[in-house]
Amino acid sequence: MGAIDIREGGAIPEKQVKHLFAALGWGHYDALLPQMLLNSTFVVSAWDEARLVGLARVVSDGVYASMLHQVGVHPDYQRAGLGSELVRRCLAKFAHTHFLLTIDDPAQASFYDRFGFTLAPNAMFRPRER
Numbered sequence: 001m002g003a004i005d006i007r008e009g010g011a012i013p014e015k016q017v018k019h020l021f022a023a024l025g026w027g028h029y030d031a032l033l034p035q036m037l038l039n040s041t042f043v044v045s046a047w048d049e050a051r052l053v054g055l056a057r058v059v060s061d062g063v064y065a066s067m068l069h070q071v072g073v074h075p076d077y078q079r080a081g082l083g084s085e086l087v088r089r090c091l092a093k094f095a096h097t098h099f100l101l102t103i104d105d106p107a108q109a110s111f112y113d114r115f116g117f118t119l120a121p122n123a124m125f126r127p128r129e130r
């Protein structure tokens with residue numbers, strides 16, 4: 001692994017995101033990707049030269065509430081601090097707002113604990129219909 005470049009904003013080729021998401025088992029997002037990226041308030045990405053190796057995105061109203069979505073680091077690049085740096089960048093930009101996120105697996109909670117996230121008994125979730 002060379003030096004990793006963290007980029008805030010900027011266009012990210014959809015093909016690169018597809019490759020990263022495929023490595024994370026997130027192929028089900030493929031059809032949504034163009035709008036997911038375009039309509040995100042903030043996208044932060046990690047690059048090993050021209051290769052996208054990590055991504056996180058925020059959807060926010062900019063004043064009250066933000067959602068953190070699709071925090072992912074390529075398996076070859078995990079456990080090297082990249083995921084933490086991506087999350088830190090997202091939180092720093094919207095630190096004046098509440099943050100919400102969903103997790104696929106309760107074990108992931110221990111990754112987000114360190115950034116001040118707590119399991120919320122007062123939150124409710126409704127999955128999308130299709």
Ligand SMILES: CC(C)(COP(=O)(O)OP(=O)(O)OC[C@H]1O[C@@H](n2cnc3c(N)ncnc32)[C@H](O)[C@@H]1OP(=O)(O)O)[C@@H](O)C(=O)NCCC(=O)NCCS
Pocket residue numbers: 024069070071072073074077078079080081082083084085102103104107108109110111
């Ligand atoms: C979760 C994920 C983004 C973490 O990225 P990463 O670059 O490996 O994380 P870091 O190297 O910054 O790890 C920071 C700390 O979190 C811990 N951690 C990393 N991945 C973890 C996970 N999946 N669950 C719990 N803790 C985790 C590390 O052990 C490390 O702890 P340490 O500082 O005490 O050693 C990455 O493992 C990933 O992409 N996983 C698959 C996708 C996923 O589950 N995304 C989250 C839900 S959207």
